[in-house]
Amino acid sequence: MKILIPIKRVIDFNVRIRVKKDGSGVETANVKMSMNPFCEIAVEEAVRIKEAGKAEEIIAVAIGGRQCQDILRTALAMGADRAILIETDVEVQPLAIAKLLKATIEKESPGLAILGKQAIDGDNNQTGQMLSALLGWSQAAFASNIEFTDTGLEVTREVDGGLETIAIKLPAVVTTDLRLNEPRYVKLPNIMKARKKPLDVMTPQELGVDVAPSIDVLDIAEPPARAAGVKVADVNELVDKLRNEAKVI
Amino acid sequence: MSILVIAEHDNNVIKTSTLNTVAAASQLGDDVTLLVAGYHCESAAKSGAEIVGVDKVLHVEAAYYEHALAEELTALVVACCEGASHILAPGGTFGKNLLPRVAALLDVGMVSDIIEIESEDTFVRPIYAGNAMARVKSNDPVKVISVRATGFDAAASEGGQAGIEVINPAPPVGLASFVSREGAESERPELTSAKVVISGGRGFGSGENFKLLENIADKLGAAIGASRAAVDAGYVLNDYQVGQTGKIIAPDLYIAVGISGAIQHLAGMKESKVIVAINKDEEAPIFEVADYGLVADLFQALPTLSEALDKLD
Numbered sequence: 001m002k003i004l005i006p007i008k009r010v011i012d013f014n015v016r017i018r019v020k021k022d023g024s025g026v027e028t029a030n031v032k033m034s035m036n037p038f039c040e041i042a043v044e045e046a047v048r049i050k051e052a053g054k055a056e057e058i059i060a061v062a063i064g065g066r067q068c069q070d071i072l073r074t075a076l077a078m079g080a081d082r083a084i085l086i087e088t089d090v091e092v093q094p095l096a097i098a099k100l101l102k103a104t105i106e107k108e109s110p111g112l113a114i115l116g117k118q119a120i121d122g123d124n125n126q127t128g129q130m131l132s133a134l135l136g137w138s139q140a141a142f143a144s145n146i147e148f149t150d151t152g153l154e155v156t157r158e159v160d161g162g163l164e165t166i167a168i169k170l171p172a173v174v175t176t177d178l179r180l181n182e183p184r185y186v187k188l189p190n191i192m193k194a195r196k197k198p199l200d201v202m203t204p205q206e207l208g209v210d211v212a213p214s215i216d217v218l219d220i221a222e223p224p225a226r227a228a229g230v231k232v233a234d235v236n237e238l239v240d241k242l243r244n245e246a247k248v249i
Numbered sequence: 250m251s252i253l254v255i256a257e258h259d260n261n262v263i264k265t266s267t268l269n270t271v272a273a274a275s276q277l278g279d280d281v282t283l284l285v286a287g288y289h290c291e292s293a294a295k296s297g298a299e300i301v302g303v304d305k306v307l308h309v310e311a312a313y314y315e316h317a318l319a320e321e322l323t324a325l326v327v328a329c330c331e332g333a334s335h336i337l338a339p340g341g342t343f344g345k346n347l348l349p350r351v352a353a354l355l356d357v358g359m360v361s362d363i364i365e366i367e368s369e370d371t372f373v374r375p376i377y378a379g380n381a382m383a384r385v386k387s388n389d390p391v392k393v394i395s396v397r398a399t400g401f402d403a404a405a406s407e408g409g410q411a412g413i414e415v416i417n418p419a420p421p422v423g424l425a426s427f428v429s430r431e432g433a434e435s436e437r438p439e440l441t442s443a444k445v446v447i448s449g450g451r452g453f454g455s456g457e458n459f460k461l462l463e464n465i466a467d468k469l470g471a472a473i474g475a476s477r478a479a480v481d482a483g484y485v486l487n488d489y490q491v492g493q494t495g496k497i498i499a500p501d502l503y504i505a506v507g508i509s510g511a512i513q514h515l516a517g518m519k520e521s522k523v524i525v526a527i528n529k530d531e532e533a534p535i536f537e538v539a540d541y542g543l544v545a546d547l548f549q550a551l552p553t554l555s556e557a558l559d560k561l562d
């Protein structure tokens with residue numbers, strides 16, 4: 001079985017983002033970029049599945065500008081076998097991403113696609129579910145554990161009420177939650193090896209997908225700031241303020 | 250305009266997030282239909298009909314709707330959404346699991362987690378863990394939208410008199426099946442709708458020490474929350490996690506104890522009305538959003554707080 005892992009390049013999760021004054025977006029010039037943390041977990045999971053002998057090949061796919069090659073190389077260094085960059089400078093929205101991934105899947109025929117549950121820039125949490133629907137595949141979103149069974153997968157999902165386990169047939173789309181695994185550190189020799197692994201470049205046109213957005217972003221603003229608070233000296237002052245000033249207890 | 254709201258329920262009780270979603274739907278128009286799909290879920294359908302703002306309830310029964318499997322519910326929603334201008338669901342894991350599938354099959358985009366409605370096609374939603382607000386306009390013929398509960402005051406759960414129409418289930422899809430569920434049964438209020446929430450972080454050092462928090466929670470009638478670090482360390486179950494990737498809440502009072510205040514945590518609680526932080530590190534970023542900050546060791550502060558609360562009448 002092949003596994004496809006779509007990965008996204010985003011502003012690093014440690015960066016405090018700044019909104020541009022003109023409302024056109026957030027500042028990305030000279031800002032550290034990296035692989036979306038949930039996608040790293042997806043890569044790690046795929047590599048573990050291959051190491052356990054349950055998959056033969058792992059293909060990492062990124063959609064975006066040329067710079068996405070850096071995260072694809074990271075995925076290759078973590079253990080992916082080959083990478084595909086679908087190159088475009090347009091900001092592609094989840095439905096079109098899902099269509100591009102579907103077209104890629106139709107060419108590559110993997111038995112499993114593992115995506116991050118959400119990209120931490122747009123916080124959409126849509127692409128995996130959309131891809132699964134377009135393919136007519138089964139879906140296990142927000143996975144914190146994946147087991148192979150005779151008939152498919154048993155996946156534990158992190159849901160609002162706790163943990164839910166479902167059994168799904170393959171082929172399937174799984175999206176990762178944070179506790180699925182802890183991604184490995186990439187070792188230097190593997191980075192060297194990754195340079196020699198194949199990285200193909202394609203365009204949305206070649207895949208026959210229209211990437212024009214259906215949702216316009218009118219503007220992006222700073223969230224309203226909270227008024228500065230005060231430090232209290234001790235627990236008694238705290239309780240007094242909560243009761244008599246804030247009136248919340 | 251006809252608005253379809255998909256109810257989140259446990260086959261018995263409608264979840265409060267559905268009330269916030271109905272409130273959002275009512276801002277869009279007055280023709281609001283609530284879909285209650287489940288198994289032996291008559292009581293949920295009945296309470297759906299009492300929600301103020303709901304005009305009609307569609308009630309569907311099938312064994313394969315019992316556990317809200319995304320594949321099955323999607324087939325149903327797609328089959329019964331004809332004529333709808335908007336399809337809404339609560340923005341928790343229920344809606345996130347389901348709505349993108351619905352949107353994809355309708356070949357439209359989706360707008361996640363709206364907190365404000367400007368017009369029938371323009372919405373405000375947080376991005377970058379709430380560090381920026383995007384105003385977006387959907388040009389799709391059907392708007393598929395998940396609603397962040399904290400953005401909309403809940404619709405009244407009683408007083409409405411919608412008619413209930415029983416409709417047929419869609420044919421089963423059969424790709425997935427439910428195996429089991431593990432959830433903390435708790436006497437405490439639900440995290441997402443509690444007026445007071447007290448959360449603990451890595452500072453507690455162990456799950457055992459979380460008892461200190463439980464004691465205060467009981468006295469305040471509060472729900473308990475946690476940082477990701479506390480969940481990862483196994484102090485509490487995942488459904489306690491507050492933050493960008495956990496629950497997004499906005500109680501009247503949020504007390505963060507032994508939590509540093511990483512942006513991913515702030516994303517889940519900074520809309521709270523009053524924020525209290527107890528942390529021994531005066532530089533901890535949590536103090537930047539706290540209305541009342543107490544620099545103290547939690548192992549001393551919490552027992553004192555417990556005593557002080559006892560003295561209140």
Ligand SMILES: Cc1cc2nc3c(=O)[nH]c(=O)nc-3n(C[C@H](O)[C@H](O)[C@H](O)COP(=O)(O)OP(=O)(O)OC[C@H]3O[C@@H](n4cnc5c(N)ncnc54)[C@H](O)[C@@H]3O)c2cc1C
Pocket residue numbers: 013037038120449450451452453475476477478479490491492493494495496506507508509510511512513514517527528529530533545546547548
């Ligand atoms: C993609 C992604 C998503 C994430 N999503 C979330 C999320 O949804 N929610 C979330 O919470 N985190 C999330 N995180 C993790 C987040 O970045 C932080 O790592 C986490 O919030 C830290 O938890 P903490 O504050 O409990 O631990 P720490 O950062 O270790 O802070 C512990 C605090 O306790 C204080 N302390 C220690 N001992 C005591 C004592 N005796 N008395 C008083 N204070 C004490 C310390 O001063 C310190 O400030 C996410 C991270 C990533 C990368």
Ligand SMILES: Nc1ncnc2c1ncn2[C@@H]1O[C@H](COP(=O)(O)O)[C@@H](O)[C@H]1O
Pocket residue numbers: 005006007008009036038039042061062063064092094097114115116117118119120122123124125126127128
């Ligand atoms: N541009 C992209 N290229 C590759 N994968 C993507 C892209 N955007 C989103 N994804 C995948 O979809 C997941 C969820 O993203 P989203 O739906 O945008 O929150 C990510 O974690 C990736 O696995």
